[in-house]
Amino acid sequence: MLSIGDLSKRTGVKVPTIRYYEQMGLLAAATRSEGNQRRYERSDLDRLAFIRHARDLGLDISAIRELIALGSHPQQPCGDIDRIAAEHLSGVREKIAKLKKLEEELERIVSHCDGNHAIKDCYVIRSLSDHGLCEGEH
């Protein structure tokens, strides 16, 4: 049996976050010690690792809840699960595309500015003020 602190150390999920996940219904309410402290076992550790992994991938709480619910019917076909992951993949791709445009623009801004001219002539300020200077759209 693990304390909440043990669980935290092993998964890298902070203690209040574990309690939050319990509150959000991602983790079943833990069994308690005589003194009312949460006690966890192997299966809780696995589930928390699953949650953490999914969060790292950027899935939100409700998506994870959906996955967990689906996962509890292991005989059914996994089409829905596939759909959730695929939807998320396209979301991630969009974010990457956006960020790449931002990266280019910031690069351009920084490379034009040597840090030594007066602010009124600074390319950073000029290009932030005047969207027309941007090469891409965003």
Add this chain to the structure above:
Amino acid sequence: MLSIGDLSKRTGVKVPTIRYYEQMGLLAAATRSEGNQRRYERSDLDRLAFIRHARDLGLDISAIRELIALGSHPQQPCGDIDRIAAEHLSGVREKIAKLKKLEEELERIVSHCDGNHAIKDCYVIRSLSDHGLCEGEH
């Protein structure tokens, strides 16, 4: 003179968000009509466009406040502005790198799942449960 709704339409920033920016000190308190409604002019539109642009680039409110403050002393050299932009650039690059790893992993996960086997054998669930299946780190 523009109403807050006009400003909103022209910049794509929602009305309550404009009021929020005023509250946060990014926009100066607008002049008011006789009936206490906000009235804006050209310079407000420019500044709001600046703010919006900076937010699109992912700068947070305090960074924007900093830029605005620096921009109001146009005789000083722009080293600080350059620093803010450069710091932000490295943040964006980190985000991109992270998301690319996620993209790869999600691709791998999705491609292994044809949506037709039982959930207990689904690669999505298996790889979320077992970090050891990941090729990269995250």
Add this chain to the structure above:
DNA sequence: ATCTCAACCTCCAGACATTAGAGGTTTGAG
């Protein structure tokens, strides 16, 4: 057996950048 102090408990509040709603007032077009 007792002491001690880290780790635990609950509840509440804050962080971020908005967004939405309630309830009331002003504006401007017909």
Add this chain to the structure above:
DNA sequence: CTCAAACCTCTAATGTCTGGAGGTTGAGAT
């Protein structure tokens, strides 16, 4: 002049945690 749309302020919610206050428990050392 009327009346709906747009405005006002204030409050509260969103999502995902994170921190603190104030009090209790657990476990190792004496």
